[in-house]
Amino acid sequence: MFRTRLISGIILLAIAITVVILGGNVLFATLFVISLIGLMELYRVIKLNKALPGILGYLAGIAFYMLLYFNLQQFYMLLFIAFLLLLLVVYVFLFPKYTSEQIAIVFLGLFYVSIMLSYIYQVRMLNDGAWLIWLVFIGAWGSDTCAYCVGMLFGKHKFSPRLSPKKSIEGCIGGVIGAALLGLLYATFFQDRILNMDNPQVVFAIIGASSSIISQIGDLAASAIKRNHDIKDYGTLIPGHGGVLDRFDSIIFTAPIVYYLTIIFLR
Structure with missing residues (x-):
């Protein structure tokens, strides 16, 4: 177990160093993929990784990264409000299929995973x-x-x-x-x-x-x-x-x- 952890840790570190040094589109694309995987992992915890709320979460994460890439920060709040409203529509019209906790965690995922991770790219671009x-x-x-x-x-x-x-x-x-x-x-x-x-x-x-x-x-x-x-x-x-x-x-x-x-x- 220790050997496996050490080897994978060294490989991960080498990839991280390479991607960070290259920066730009390489770093952006890497973080974009990592954030989607992270969202999938979080949504799998609440068993929504393949459900409609989870799919909306992935789409919101993609939309956020597109706004970031094209420097359209003025639309962030619109994205957040639209994402929340869509989740509430799903929650209400499919009630009681999803719990309020599940919907809240899906919304949290956009901030906890996608947005927070994007700051690696934003620091690199300073x-x-x-x-x-x-x-x-x-x-x-x-x-x-x-x-x-x-x-x-x-x-x-x-x-x-x-x-x-x-x-x-x-x-x-x-x-x-x-x-x-x-x-x-x-x-x-x-x-x-x-x-x-x-x-x-x-x-x-x-x-x-x-x-x-x-x-x-x-x-x-x-x-x-x-x-x-x-x-x-x-x-x-x-x-x-x-x-x-x-x-x-x-x-x-x-x-x-x-x-x-x-x-x-x-x-």
Whole structure:
């Protein structure tokens, strides 16, 4: 199991690095496909991945990415309202076939999966985005690694035993501090490449720590959803890691926080 997880993790990392470096349409298309797979995994939890509400969710996700690609952000709210109204029409006219919880999760999926993941692309498209984008992964995977190491060495106090018995308060703190230090080190090595930001070392440390906090909350939120529905993993697409939502659960949350904190500090 460990060997399978390690090999698939290395392959996944290599693909992620390649796609992020290429950026542009390659990154956009990759995130578009990943978001649709993520929606399918989420909707499968509530048994709607092949039902009409789920299909509406896929169409809404496709529509959102088309609006993003063609820079038509002014139509976002129209999409959200139209999507909600269509879901309510299905809910009302097919009642009691679908529950209110199912309809709510389908609507949530557009934001939780499609929109949140799209911020990876949006960070990459910023000025200096080729360098800023790695803060998303520092705040997610870097934080996870630091939290795991500190937790293994010093963890004594459980953080959320009902959701994640192995997480400790010490590990969570270690993840935040570790992500801040990684952000600081990253800025130190590449500060000459960051042309549109003052004091990148301080800024990257702040972003690293902030995104670590959010990523850990996101990880627990994903665990809560799985526990509510008595499943271990969202899928089996990535051997040893589960599905897309299992591997990208923390990145889903770090990408938006990195984007909005970055645009605050960009000149």
